[in-house]
Amino acid sequence: MSDRETYDVAVSFSGAQRALVEKYVRACQALGLSVFYDKDVATQIWGRNFITEFRKVYGQGIARYVVPFFSREYLGGPYPMDEYSAALTSSIELREDAYILPIMVGDVKVPEELLSSATHHLNAEHWTVEELAKITAERVRSTGPASATPVPATPAPGVLLPRIAPGSFSPYEALENALSLVGKRFQANAGVLERYGYTCRVRTPDHAVEVRVEQRGMPVYGLQVWFDESYRQDRLAVGYGAPSYRGSAKNAWATAEWDKQHEEARLKFTDGLQGAGSTLLTAEGFFDALWRKVVLYIEQIHR
Template structure:
């Protein structure tokens, strides 16, 4: 597999300038993929379909020379230019764009954090020096060459809509969260004995009762009701226990939902005083995070006596 310091992409109208930059870069010791060396036509055209030689090559930087012609090359039919502009938009540090003359790249195509050079600021030799410096920094930092084809394929992976999976069920998540909390309490409570506390859990119908005692006195009590507070798709939390059996009592409740941004199921917690705070504004947790938050609040209360 061939490994290059830089690989260049350009529209035919900029061939003369790019050739001068490539020649100056080679004089300065850089290995460069340049289509004339391979006997190919401008290698951006139909890049993915024709599987050109560079497709199986690696390079430390991919350098697209972006001109008006480059931007107008039938995007997105031209796979390479489309892929490179996608990578530029995404801020891929592997891409080092050179803006030709006074071309203005639309803001939606140029990531604000991407570093770029402008050809008008350098002679071909000066631009080659800049590339040498960038390659030197990357090499010293241990930046590995990347496969050109992989980068193109990544860039061409089109954004898909974030949707709730068709098999997601809030009631299944509710059951799973309830059983998870029960299991974790069963595992954690016996460990309190080393600190002088005795803990136990009971399940009564749809309610999980958690009690912690010290010398025969209740140090902490919470009921977790799967019937909810004002809806049957919630976990309702009642600090101190629900001795009256009233469904109108609540110190907070958690509602299952699917977090489309994170791509995982979570619970949205409306906390009145479960975690020792007042007026919770709807923090979100996985079932694991919810137990950890709840357990830490219990330990805090036990420490305060």
């Protein structure tokens, strides 16, 4: 699966609703819509991490609209909720309220923090799949083409292409996007530590993310990510361990480079304290690595 692909619609659903969703997908495709549906890309993602691949679709604007089929199983499933989290973050970044087009299945109540009660939705029980597909097609066509920028032509099989970064690749932009995602992910996950007796406070000043972990009101751990302007190239500096926001020593850093194998921007993350060399990570992987440091600290002090 390539970042060059675009879709009119990406469906997100629980496996319990697969039969319904597949009928909807086929009805949309019959109307000429391009739909992202996991079974249709099974051979393309074979051998790849499907979680990170799907996050590109739901969270990086590859699809014009995301249609989640909310059900009780959906809200209780880790994979559909990960897809929805990526879509929700994208809708905030795009400042597009109608990026997510919700469909309710059965008697389900979506928490207010996930979907405002003021957001209009459709009920699967009130419409046939053909009617839902027609409504979707009308929405897609009413908003014109997916992008004013032409999508590059897909090369014919066997055509040799240069394995270099595209002219639009900007290391600074890649780092800026990663920093923004890290801030949003920390803010979204901070509350889960409270059940273990910890408070995670997150600040996102200009070009930085500051995380402070407290136990009974006392700071016990800190993590900071910021643009390192003292270095000869654009990079993010990381300081972790010290409870204070300010004055964190640099003990890890990340630069951006083009990953030829996956044809996307990735972060070259080097952890100076771990001494394990550098690792190429997606922005999501970069957040996972930083969040893991907080979790491991909490686990270590309770051994």
